[in-house]
Amino acid sequence: MEEDPYGTDAIIKAMRTGRHFGGGRAVLPPMPWTWVGTMTDEDLEAIVACLQSIPPIRNRVPVPVPPAPAGGAT
Numbered sequence: 001m002e003e004d005p006y007g008t009d010a011i012i013k014a015m016r017t018g019r020h021f022g023g024g025r026a027v028l029p030p031m032p033w034t035w036v037g038t039m040t041d042e043d044l045e046a047i048v049a050c051l052q053s054i055p056p057i058r059n060r061v062p063v064p065v066p067p068a069p070a071g072g073a074t
C-alpha cells in the first residue's frame with residue numbers, strides 16, 4: 001500500500017525535504033521548509049497532530065505557478 005500523502009510521515013517528510021507529499025515536485029519558495037524542517041521530530045509531530053485535529057474542508061488547490069525569473073522577464 002502506498003504511503004498516505006496526508007499521513008504524519010509524509011507531512012514531516014515534506015517539511016524536511018521541501019517535496020510535495022514528502023516525495024513529489026519541489027514545493028514553491030514561500031513555504032520556508034529549510035527552517036520549518038529543522039525542528040525536532042517531537043515539535044513536527046506536535047504540529048502535525050494539531051493540523052490533523054482540525055476538521056478537513058473541500059478545497060480544490062490551483063496548480064502551482066513557479067515564480068517569474070528575477071529581473072522581470074516579459
Ligand code: HEM
Nearest residue numbers: 011014015019020021022026027028030031032036047064
Ligand atoms: C510552522 C510553520 C509551517 C508549517 C508546519 C507548514 C507546513 C506546510 C505543509 C505540510 C505544506 C504542504 C507540503 C506538500 O505539498 O506536501 C506546506 C505548503 C506550503 N506552505 Fe507551509 N508551513 C509553514 C509555514 C509557512 C509559511 C510561513 C509560509 C509562507 C509565508 C508557507 C507557505 C506555504 C506554501 C505557499 C505552500 C504550498 C507550496 C506548494 O504547493 O508548492 N508555509 N506548508
